[in-house]
Amino acid sequence: MRDDAPYGVVVNPSSALGRGARVARVVLASFQAAGVDAVEITGVDAADCQARVRAACKRGLRGIVLVGGDGLIGLVLQVAEARALPIGVVPAGSGNDFARQFGLPRSPAAAVARLLGSEGAPLSVDLGVVERPGHDPHWFAGGLSIGLDAAINRRANAIRLPLGPLRYHLALLAELAVLKSRRFVVQIGAREHSFMGILATVMNTRAIGGGIPLAPSASVHDGMLDLVEVSHGSKLRVLSVLGLLARAKHEHLPEVTITRVPAVKIEAGDELAFSDGELVGSGPFEVRVAPGALTLLA
Template identity: 80%
Template structure:
């Protein structure tokens, strides 16, 4: 790519109730101050944003900088032309779980400096890929939520108040009060099993839902995904399990299984999955890791 090619600064103007747009202006100013060309890319909705990202990539960019949260990352990852470029992130969303994996700076000044410093040697970061019958491949950076955590995500998205990660905490309380069990069928390699539980979630990063470390040992550099399963019990016992889970003290509980694998199949009936904060749809889900698929500017 030409040295004079610009960075594309992708922004969700509605991210964190307008914070994304404000931060993007400062990011563009920092690039200008560093003498590095940059253009803003935004859209009226998700499809429009993806179309504009695709067009800008084809016109020639040296990389992308995403100003927003996990939802914006998931949106851009569906664009093949974007995945071919190095990508940086300036966290400006509600959850920012992917950014948390790398302890990314929220300051636009520090974030732009880090992006520019990493341009010569981007990190090779794993991504997840979901295949479903009759649907296009879906790429994710953080995790694929199926069960309780997906329900929390759906409820949090419906809360239209500027509460940041507290939206997820509020949604968690409501979902626990109406807790239901689900039936999951899982295949890893030649091993099949079924269980009744509350979630079967595939993690690439450690945290989900605004900092809940569902997979405390997950790495984005090991070529593996972490499947976290929580089986069902009495409501009182599950409250204890979920309390320990929220504090990342759940790994050795008998109700919790964490399995590391390259490919996982999950069937959860009509349960709707979410990834990177956004709706994916119903399964069955064939989930695989794409080792080092993202050149990450961090």
């Protein structure tokens, strides 16, 4: 970390339908008030934003501050030069599940003060990596969703209203109306099993979808990922399971299996996966943990 270099403040101007741009102004003013140089980095689309982040890293940055939600985190994690720097997060998205894992403040000024105060003792945080045939490795901070939660994510992304986590709740109700089981083939080491179910999701953090505690015991410091499998049930039973899940009381249900793994392979036909709120694509998926891959200012 170069103390004489500026922080790169990466902004998703469309985050939470404009909240990111508003928060970014406060963040930049907070850095100025603290006597710390900071430069804004944004782009017209995802690829442009990544290119600008990469170029700024090569010019020299003290660290990176992400002003947005889980999607912006996932976007920047694909840039190797960014992963090599300390990263701070100012939550300004719809779900903010990664920020919630660390109790990061929603106040931009408080978030800047916290990240500057942590420079001397940043956190070493695990990340997840998913590999698919013919594609570059994809890094994620929160989880890789396959099945019902991915379908909910896709539907929630299509809701263009400033509803925050309520988008995910509305999308859940819509997906329950067309609920279907999928066939999953899961391989952990030399062991393989298959099941008919509604999801097989790999979690690094505890929550997805704006605070739904899918893996309530997950840790980002243990060098492991939490594989969450939910088997088939009637719509009424699924509603019951989801109700308990929302209160983190689902771990011991017969339909639910949570396994701590360093790596797992999942095949799910043509099911699409999402990570950190954004589309990854179809499998098969080889997922592994990258212990301590992120230096987090928190």
